[in-house]
Amino acid sequence: MIESFSLHHPDGATEIRVGRGALSAVAEEIGDWTAGRVLFVVSSAPIWDLHGRSLAPVEGRAARVVRLEVPDGEAAKTLAVAEQLWQRMLEAGGKRDSRVLAFGGGSVGDLAGFVAGCFLRGVEVVQVPTTLLAQVDASLGGKTAVDLPQAKNSVGVFHHPAWVVSDTEVLTTLSRRERAAGLAEVVKMALLLDPDLLHRVEDDLEALLAGDADALVPVVAGAARAKVAVVEDDPREGDRRRLLNFGHTLGHALETAAGYAGLLHGEAVNHGMRFAVRLARRRGFDAAEAERFCALLERLEPPPLPTLDRARVLAAMGRDKKAREDGLAWVLPARLGEGWITSDVPGAEVEEELARFLPD
C-alpha cells in the first residue's frame, strides 16, 4: 500500500510517495521523468552498499546514470564537496534538463538539493531519503544547505524536489537508536499538529523502534502530511513554518555546544522539547499532557546529555540563525494539537531553567 499525496508550493508541486516498496512502485512514474536524460545520483558509500540495488527500478530509463559519491553524514555539507559535484556534472555533460537523485539521509539530501538548486540555476531533483528523520522532515519543504565554519546551514536555497519517495523498507537497516531519533521529529510534529499521530506512535512504539516496515508507513506518511500542511501555508518560512522548530531552540545549541559529537540531531531535539515543555508549563500548558508527552519522549530512550558548559549553550542559542534581530524565539505547546511562538521568555528565566535542566 503506497500513500500518495502532493505538496503545492509557489513554483509547482512535489509528488510524495510513502510505502513499503515505494521505490519499485514509482519506477514507471520516475522513469518518465528521467527518460532520455542524464541522471546524477548523489549518495555515500555506505548507503550504496546497503541499498544501491533498490534504486535500479528508478534508474532504468535514464539516458545515462552518473554516480556522485559524497562523504557520509555532515561532512558532505561543504562548499568544497558541492563545487566538486558541479565540476563533475559539467564534465559529464550535465544540462538544464538533467536530473538529480538524492539517495541518503538528511545531509545527502541537503547537499544534493543545494547542488541541484544552483546547477545551471536549478535542475529538478528527486529526494529518496534513507533515514526516518529525512523521510518525515528534511526531504520535504525545499530547504537545502551546506555549512560554513561559522554556522551550519548558512549557505543554501529553497529548492523543492519534484518527487519525494520514502520507502520504509530501507529503514530496516537503521539502528534502533537512529529510528528513535527520527521518531523524536515525528512526535514533535504530532504534538503540535496531529494528536491522532501522537496516539499512534504511543500505541505502536515497539514495532516502530524495531523497524517494522509496515508499521512505519502510516507514521511516516502522517508526519509527512503534517509537514506538508505547514509548508503549504508558509512556503518561505515565516511564522507558521517556524512551529517546526519546536525543540530546536535549545536543541541546536546543545548540538553546537557538544561540537556535534555523541548526540544525534533527533536526540538533541528530544532534550530541547522537554526543556520547551518546562517553559510551556509556566504558561498554562496542561500538567497531565506535559507528563504524558515527556513520558513518550523518555520511551524514545535518549542517551543522557554529555556534560556541557551552560555558558556555551546560552551563547550558542544567541548565535542561532533563527535568533533574528528581535530576540530569541521559542516554540511552545499550548495544548495537544496546538503550538505558539513567543519571543517573550526573559533571559533570566531561561538561565534559571537551564541551571535545573543542565546541572553542573
Add this chain to the structure above:
Amino acid sequence: MIESFSLHHPDGATEIRVGRGALSAVAEEIGDWTAGRVLFVVSSAPIWDLHGRSLAPVEGRAARVVRLEVPDGEAAKTLAVAEQLWQRMLEAGGKRDSRVLAFGGGSVGDLAGFVAGCFLRGVEVVQVPTTLLAQVDASLGGKTAVDLPQAKNSVGVFHHPAWVVSDTEVLTTLSRRERAAGLAEVVKMALLLDPDLLHRVEDDLEALLAGDADALVPVVAGAARAKVAVVEDDPREGDRRRLLNFGHTLGHALETAAGYAGLLHGEAVNHGMRFAVRLARRRGFDAAEAERFCALLERLEPPPLPTLDRARVLAAMGRDKKAREDGLAWVLPARLGEGWITSDVPGAEVEEELARFLPD
C-alpha cells in the same frame, strides 16, 4: 524625471527606478527598506572611487553598513569570492533580515545576487548597476551566477532583486566603447520587442555614445521595460525569455574562443547579431530591415574580431549551456518587433556561413 515601474514575478515584485539622479530620488524609499538592518554593500575598488559618494543617500538609515570589496570584472564571479563574502557576512552579524546592495557592473551584480540568494537561504538585494549593460539587462530578471573553470555562469540561482536603481549619472564615467557595447544589448531588445526604441537609438545615437545622462534615461527605461515584459511572461526562462539570447549563440562562442580577451560582451553580441541576421535573411527576414539594422550595429563601432579558430568557435557553440539535449537554438528576427527561436538550422549551413563570417 524618474521613471518608476515594477517587474512582477512568482515571489513578489521588483521595484525599478530609472533616471538622472535616481539614487538621490530613492533615498527615502530605500531608507525604509534598510532602516535598522545590517546593509552589506558589494562593490569593487574602482567603482567606489568613482561613485562611492553617490551611495550615501541610500545607506543613511541602515543600522550598520558593511562594505564588501570584490575584484573588478569577471574575476569577482568565483565560488571562492562568494565563500569569502558569506564568511564575512556571518562574522559581521548578518541575519535573514539583513540586506545586500550590489553596486557595479554585471559581474558585481551576478556575484552579489548569488551571494544574497544563498545567504541563509536568501536575503533581499537591491541592484544598483553602474554600466549601461547592467542597467538595461543584467540587473533585471533575477538571474545570478558565478563561473566554474568548465563553464561561465554554471552555478547560480534565480533571485529577483527587491529594487533596481539605475542612475544614468553614473554612466557618464564609462568609456565610449563601454557605452557602445551596452547599446548593443539595447538594440538587441529593440529589434525583437520595441521598434520605437530602435528608432530612438538611431536618432539619438551620438548623444547616447557621448554619455548624455538625460538622453540615456528613456533608452535605459525603454530597454528595461522591454525586458520586464519578457521576464514577466516567462519567469523561469522557457522559450519567451530565450528571445533575449538573440546574438548570444555565436556571441558566447566568440567570447569563449577568444578566451574572454579583447572583446566586450556587448561587442561579441553585436557580431553575433549580425551573424544571426544572415541566417534570418535565408528565412525571409526583409533585406531592407536587415540592412538598416546592421548599419546601426556598425555605428556602434565594434572593433574587428580577433583572429579565431573556426573549429574552436563551432565547438564552443555546442558546449553552451543553452544547447539543450535537443540541439543548438538560434534566435532570429522575423520582422521589426518580432523574433522566433529555431533549432532547425543545419550544422552545414552554420559552418558555411561561419566560413564567410570568420575568414581564415
